[in-house]
Amino acid sequence: MFDYKLLAALAAVVEQGGFERAAQVLGLSQSAVSQRIKLLEARVGQPVLVRIAPPGPTEVGRQLLNHVQQVRLLERDLQRQVPALEDGGMPERLRIALNADSLATWWAGAVGQFCAEHKVLTDLVVEDQEVGLKRMRAGDVAACLCGSERPVAGARSLALGAMRYRALASPAFMKQHFAQGFDACRLARTPAIVYGPDDFLQHRYLASLGMQDGFLHHLCPSSEGFLRMTEAGLGWGLVPELQAREQLASGQLVEICSDTPIDVPLYWHHWRNGGQLLAQLTDHLRHSAHHWLVPL
Amino acid sequence: MFDYKLLAALAAVVEQGGFERAAQVLGLSQSAVSQRIKLLEARVGQPVLVRIAPPGPTEVGRQLLNHVQQVRLLERDLQRQVPALEDGGMPERLRIALNADSLATWWAGAVGQFCAEHKVLTDLVVEDQEVGLKRMRAGDVAACLCGSERPVAGARSLALGAMRYRALASPAFMKQHFAQGFDACRLARTPAIVYGPDDFLQHRYLASLGMQDGFLHHLCPSSEGFLRMTEAGLGWGLVPELQAREQLASGQLVEICSDTPIDVPLYWHHWRNGGQLLAQLTDHLRHSAHHWLVPL
Numbered sequence: 005m006f007d008y009k010l011l012a013a014l015a016a017v018v019e020q021g022g023f024e025r026a027a028q029v030l031g032l033s034q035s036a037v038s039q040r041i042k043l044l045e046a047r048v049g050q051p052v053l054v055r056i057a058p059p060g061p062t063e064v065g066r067q068l069l070n071h072v073q074q075v076r077l078l079e080r081d082l083q084r085q086v087p088a089l090e091d092g093g094m095p096e097r098l099r100i101a102l103n104a105d106s107l108a109t110w111w112a113g114a115v116g117q118f119c120a121e122h123k124v125l126t127d128l129v130v131e132d133q134e135v136g137l138k139r140m141r142a143g144d145v146a147a148c149l150c151g152s153e154r155p156v157a158g159a160r161s162l163a164l165g166a167m168r169y170r171a172l173a174s175p176a177f178m179k180q181h182f183a184q185g186f187d188a189c190r191l192a193r194t195p196a197i198v199y200g201p202d203d204f205l206q207h208r209y210l211a212s213l214g215m216q217d218g219f220l221h222h223l224c225p226s227s228e229g230f231l232r233m234t235e236a237g238l239g240w241g242l243v244p245e246l247q248a249r250e251q252l253a254s255g256q257l258v259e260i261c262s263d264t265p266i267d268v269p270l271y272w273h274h275w276r277n278g279g280q281l282l283a284q285l286t287d288h289l290r291h292s293a294h295h296w297l298v299p300l
Numbered sequence: 301m302f303d304y305k306l307l308a309a310l311a312a313v314v315e316q317g318g319f320e321r322a323a324q325v326l327g328l329s330q331s332a333v334s335q336r337i338k339l340l341e342a343r344v345g346q347p348v349l350v351r352i353a354p355p356g357p358t359e360v361g362r363q364l365l366n367h368v369q370q371v372r373l374l375e376r377d378l379q380r381q382v383p384a385l386e387d388g389g390m391p392e393r394l395r396i397a398l399n400a401d402s403l404a405t406w407w408a409g410a411v412g413q414f415c416a417e418h419k420v421l422t423d424l425v426v427e428d429q430e431v432g433l434k435r436m437r438a439g440d441v442a443a444c445l446c447g448s449e450r451p452v453a454g455a456r457s458l459a460l461g462a463m464r465y466r467a468l469a470s471p472a473f474m475k476q477h478f479a480q481g482f483d484a485c486r487l488a489r490t491p492a493i494v495y496g497p498d499d500f501l502q503h504r505y506l507a508s509l510g511m512q513d514g515f516l517h518h519l520c521p522s523s524e525g526f527l528r529m530t531e532a533g534l535g536w537g538l539v540p541e542l543q544a545r546e547q548l549a550s551g552q553l554v555e556i557c558s559d560t561p562i563d564v565p566l567y568w569h570h571w572r573n574g575g576q577l578l579a580q581l582t583d584h585l586r587h588s589a590h591h592w593l594v595p596l
Contacts (some may be wrong), residue, residue: 020514021496021497021498022497025497028513028514029514058497058498104522104525107520107522107524107525107528108522108524108525108528109524109528111525111528112525112528112529112532112534113528115532116529116532116533116534117532117533120476120533120534125516125517125518126518126520126534127518127519128518128519128520128521128522128525130521195421200317201316201318201321201354202317202354217324218321218325220421221421222415222421222422222423222424223422223423223424224403224424225424225425225426226400226403226404226424226426226522226523226524227522227524228405228522228523228524229400229403229404229407229408229426232404232405232407232408232409233408233412235408235409236408236411236413237413237416238411238412238415238416238422
């Protein structure tokens with residue numbers, strides 16, 4: 005068997021983002037943690053950590069972390085069957101990659117009670133879909149919520165529903181640019197707000213109106229910042245309906261062209277042998293996601 | 301003089317996050333953009349782009365971008381003096397690094413009208429302070445809003461005020477853990493929410509209550525997700541007062557220990573010779589930040 009004290013040290017350094025906090029969590033001195041990492045590297049014959057701030061796993065380090073995470077989930081199942089094994093009731097951690105807009109809107113409401121009841125702590129990683137699935141493949145996360153359907157090897161994907169986006173702007177923005185009524189050509193010449201280089205929602209929306217060319221835009225890599233910039237009249241942008249309900253009801257934001265939503269499907273990727281906790285969370289999402297997402 | 305057609309191609313590829321969109325914005329074919337980048341690399345004698353998705357500048361590429369950005373700001377000043385030079389009124393882009401909580405709260409309100417009046421588009425980059433200042437030093441951004449006071453070479457820093465954070469939790473969370481009243485020892489054993497490995501606010505808060513050890517926590521690298529998780533009762537966390545006003549007023553969130561705020565100072569770093577637009581934005585922030593920030 006592996007020496008799990010060494011693997012636990014590696015997991016703690018990566019999860020806590022440093023040796024000092026890893027030592028705190030493990031109840032060890034910092035030099036003891038360093039010692040364990042060095043011993044692990046001697047056994048493996050190569051570095052397991054990239055010594056930057058915060059430290060990140062090397063390729064082989066990632067494979068070890070993947071293994072630790074799987075073992076932990078299996079241990080958890082065993083503990084339920086053999087309660088005497090219970091190690092003081094430390095909550096389990098689940099590392100999950102998800103898209104920024106889900107995290108900014110429905111995610112916490114969907115998993116809150118589940119996490120409290122099952123004593124789960126979550127390490128959330130905000131990634132667009134390609135990177136999220138790459139992390140999944142590398143074993144860096146146990147699950148990934150993203151817009152891509154195709155599962156990675158060893159995992160399953162479950163369609164949860166779609167987030168509905170609407171193209172919104174402030175009344176002042178509408179008055180400034182569309183006092184004579186909405187006009188797609190004019191829209192393409194007003195500033196948009198774009199989340200980042202991988203966000204093509206605004207492009208898709210313009211394309212759906214027959215506008216294929218480039219357009220002016222702010223870049224704002226924050227869901228809430230995106231909404232604030234829209235409210236402040238800096239530009240128009242596709243905002244999750246879930247996030248703008250109050251603003252739409254109060255008239256603080258308006259749809260720039262009535263009832264032209266874009267639905268973005270969301271898939272839950274999870275390991276096939278991820279243990280009972282992950283299977284339960286998957287079931288929970290399967291049954292509750294429809295409260296927030298529209299059917300595919 | 302340099303060949304600015306080539307430099308503009310480099311800037312467009314980096315700003316647009318790819319050759320295809322750069323070509324759109326420049327009104328060129330994609331192969332023409334590639335050709336210009338190759339020509340630039342031949343002149344410089346080394347690669348200017350790292351060919352990943354999205355493409356990033358090499359070290360020398362960053363120096364060239366730095367120069368392009370400075371020249372653009374100076375051109376803008378010249379155009380104001382010699383209006384005939386106006387090149388069709390394309391808005392100027394300002395690339396700014398800032399902390400996630402500012403972007404999620406007061407930033408858009410503070411700059412909205414300024415950007416509309418001055419026809420400025422913003423490329424925002426969310427970074428914690430060290431990385432933000434590193435980008436500033438590399439010339440990758442024109443300004444940086446962060447918690448670190450010391451300016452990088454060639455730049456000035458201006459104290460804008462402080463964001464006030466309060467330790468908040470949901471009433472259900474309080475009832476579950478503090479039915480017998482608040483207790484710092486108990487707090488250290490309930491789950492917190494932490495933004496990321498560089499977020500020590502929760503540590504500082506616990507330390508201010510005399511608790512020095514590690515604690516359980518969720519990791520949630522999203523300002524709005526952080527708030528949603530707090531509302532959903534997943535844990536307690538330090539939330540900007542600006543962001544939780546409604547929740548505090550409605551009782552959806554409560555301060556876990558009455559009136560124990562933590563103030564985090566914010567500094568605006570800007571190039572000393574960044575042109576008139578940047579100077580105007582700096583003045584604007586100097587005079588308006590007090591609407592959202594508390595005095596230092």
